[in-house]
Amino acid sequence: MADNESVTTSSQDQQDDPLYNLSDDDLAQLLEDLQMGNKALLNETEMFDKYLKRVEPNMAAMATVAPTPSQSTLDNRVMRKRSKSKGSGIDKHLKLSSEQKCDISQREIEELREEIEKLKEESEKVLDNYKAVMEEADTRCAELKKSRYEFERDILKGSVNDRTKKVVAEKVIRYYEDKHRSRDALIEKLRLKNSTLKVQKKKLHLQLKQKEEMGEVLHEVDFQQLKIENSQYLEKIDERNQDLLRLKLMAGNTLQVLNSYKKKLQTLTMESDRLRNEISSRNELLSRIDTETETVEEERSSAEELNRRLRHQLEDYKVPEVVEYVQEKADLYELQKTVKSWERKVEIAEMALKTHRKTWQQMRMSSEHQQWGVMA
Missing domain, CATH: 1.20.5 (Single alpha-helices involved in coiled-coils or other helix-helix interfaces)
Structure with missing residues (x-):
């Protein structure tokens, strides 16, 4: 019976376990997410620990004390439920809000900036010391070179017999x-x-x-009074810093909204420019279409006028008779025959002209030869 009860309880625990039905890839992804979350929590814890050590060292020393372990329970399921309830209660009571985290991170950033400024000042002082040492060394080297030059000029060269x-x-x-x-x-x-x-x-x-x-010189009591006033002023400064952080957060939010509106305005101006260019191009296209329409209308009117005249001519046209057509055709044949005969006559005349020109050239050449012979 005890074995059956243990089997039933283990099977029920497996059913209650949310990780039981997950695959290996899901478990690996869940493990990676948990590791990243643990790293972020570890960074936040380290930052909060630094903040506590700087602001309230006594509280930080109390926080470092390890808590006492709780009593073990017999049933694993009950222990899991208790741990879950305790963890949720601890999370409710001990988790920091986002504003507190922002304040702590802002103060840590300011502390780091102050440390960086201090390191810069110390490094500048060290650099100034080194520069002073280098300048002193340079001046000493210059003096040594000058004394050497003077010694060589006055003693080694100028005082030789x-x-x-x-x-x-x-x-x-x-x-x-x-x-x-x-x-x-x-x-x-x-x-x-x-x-x-x-x-x-x-x-x-x-x-x-x-x-x-x-x-007129300050004593110990005056210094104590000044310390008290300084602490009061520091508290006021902390309050003002918190107000300043809140105002910075508000300014950051307003700046984000302003940037988003600026981006929207930029996109809208670009869209407006594009639409303006498109409207101008469409207007130019419309003007061209209007001019083309006017020219087409003129051509259409001229074509209608021509069509009207042709229709009028077609209405007034009368077909000639067949005898007239035959007579005109016969006259055409006779004219073609006369044209061919005249063309033949012209060709014969051109041939005769060519022969006459050749004989004329020969006669002129012979006469020129005779003249040259007589002159010789």
Whole structure:
């Protein structure tokens, strides 16, 4: 009996399980979605943990304490239901709203921006130090190059004896004495500058003592009062920041609506331009069609006039008689015969003209030859 009850309970649990009827692909997709959700929740938890550690470190320390495990139940189905009910209750009580998440993320972004600005300032300071060191090194290198050039110019080249090819000791000693005097002058200049700075420092100390004696200097109580006022101002600043975040959200929503309306306006203006161009093209086509219609109407009227005249001529036309037609045909044949005879006569005359021209050319050529012979 116990085995039957366990089998029935396991079969019922399988039926109650929503994952029992899913395929492997669905389970893999569900697992991937759960992993992505867990990653998002892990990022949100890390951000909230950072926020708590920064704002209220005591609460963050209490939140890190592990909760006590619940008592185990005998029935798996009851345990699943209880866990579901507990999880839903925890989700209802402990989940953050979207506005709270937005506020936390906005504050984290501001903190990151402040850290980035601090890092930028520190890096700029380091870069300035390095630049100062490089400038000092460059100035020292320039001074060394200048002193080397002067030493080579004045000692190695300018103080060499032409006869012995050796350096004159007096010039070397004079060179180093001049260098020492210039260094002593620089030291004296820096000493005077240092003394003036000390005098200024003493004056500032005296002014500070006078302010302390007159009570113008801040004491510990004043600092405490300033801290309290600073905390109050910080609370006001937080309230203003929340208001600012709310206004930023409203501004973002209005900006999105404005962008959507701008896109709609752009599309409508483009559609209006397209329709305007299409209307202009249609008007041009209509004007061309009107001109073509006018020309067609003129041609139609002229064709109707011609048709009317032809109809009038057709109405007035009379067919000649057969005898007249035969007579006209006979006359036509006679005229064709005379034309052919005249054409034949013309051909004969042209042939005779060609022969006469040839004889004339021959006679003229012979006469020219005779004239050339007589002249010779």
